[in-house]
Amino acid sequence: MSGPVSPVSSSPFTRAVVSSMRKLYPESLAEKSFDNTGLLLEAPFHPERRQKNSVLLAIDLTKAVADEAIGRKDSVVVAYHPIIFRGLKSLTLNDSQQQSLLRLAAEGISVYSPHTAVDATPGGMADWLCDIVTGAIAPTSSSVPAIHRSSSQQYSQPIHPQPSAVVPASPVPHARSTIHPSPPPVPEGMESAGMGRLVTFDEPQPLTAVIDRIGKGVGYPSGIPIAIPQSASVDTMKIRTVGVCPGSGSGVLLKTPSGQVPDLLFTGEMSHHETLATIERGSVVVALAHSNTERGYLHAVMQQKLAETVKAEWESARQEGSATDEGLKEAYSDIECSVDVSERDRDPYGIMIRQA
Incomplete structure (x- = not known):
């Protein structure tokens, strides 16, 4: 028994x-x-x-x-x-x-x-990306990875972005809002929860300055994948609004309640046709490969x-x-x-x- x-x-x-x-x-x-x-x-x-x-x-x-x-x-x-x-x-x-x-x-x-x-929670992944975009956190110089050389004289071997150690910094003045708020009820103290964030700078920022903050913040010193309108120049473009969504962001950033597309879409990936449609409307896309955001x-x-x-x-x-x-x-x-x-x-x- x-x-x-x-x-x-x-x-x-x-x-x-x-x-x-x-x-x-x-x-x-x-x-x-x-x-x-x-x-x-x-x-x-x-x-x-x-x-x-x-x-x-x-x-x-x-x-x-x-x-x-x-x-x-x-x-x-x-x-x-x-x-x-x-x-x-x-x-x-x-x-x-x-x-x-x-x-x-x-x-x-x-x-x-x-x-x-994690995306929706206040202080979660989307807000962390906003902190990078606005300069609220600054990377330490020691965290930037070196390029590993291969035996080839023409190419270095693939490198993988290493996230920077960060310290608090003074952010560029801005407002921040949730693009798609979570439906009620939400947990107490998390009223700003939801998918995607919209950063609106008090004063338009040079695109080059925003890109520099992104590259350093996510540990991508070697190059930033970027799409801009064909009639524009990286050196002269100004950015007032930035839509932020980690991972695959088109469903969040291209379907805002207002119907307005931000000046810059910062995400992990978007399809070819979605990116073309975005730059044709005059906006910029930064897509770093899905999980690098x-x-x-x-x-x-x-x-x-x-x-x-x-x-x-x-x-x-x-x-x-x-x-x-x-x-x-x-x-x-x-x-x-x-x-x-x-x-x-x-x-x-x-x-x-x-x-x-």
């Missing part, structure tokens, strides 16, 4: 991380028409082979990032982009993404994806925010759980907790620079 079945759950630390993410980036703010946010993989907790109380932040949960998390023995991967977007009819090792999920589950590592909740936020903002919140959540969980959960005493006795940014995560596209 078998004994009682032990309840199955994720680790106490994992639950503290999920609670922290939901406090910082409420799932109710995510764009539910297409997005899939929240705890996407809840790995069962095995006290006898407990993971470290650590979190790995990434934009994309690739095989390389999964390998990194397994090697580090993390408890949770917070992957900004959901690795599961649509319903799954099976989970097999034949699919590379499903393989990563199965391997992580086997190791006891859970996966949480906040995605558009996102990854820097993990370093500049999310890592510290999550570390502070998890520390408080974990201390509270330890105090409540240590006296009641006999089988989890070892887990609750571990006071350590850490949040790190993946070293393997990067955009699929790099830049290869041809030498003169």
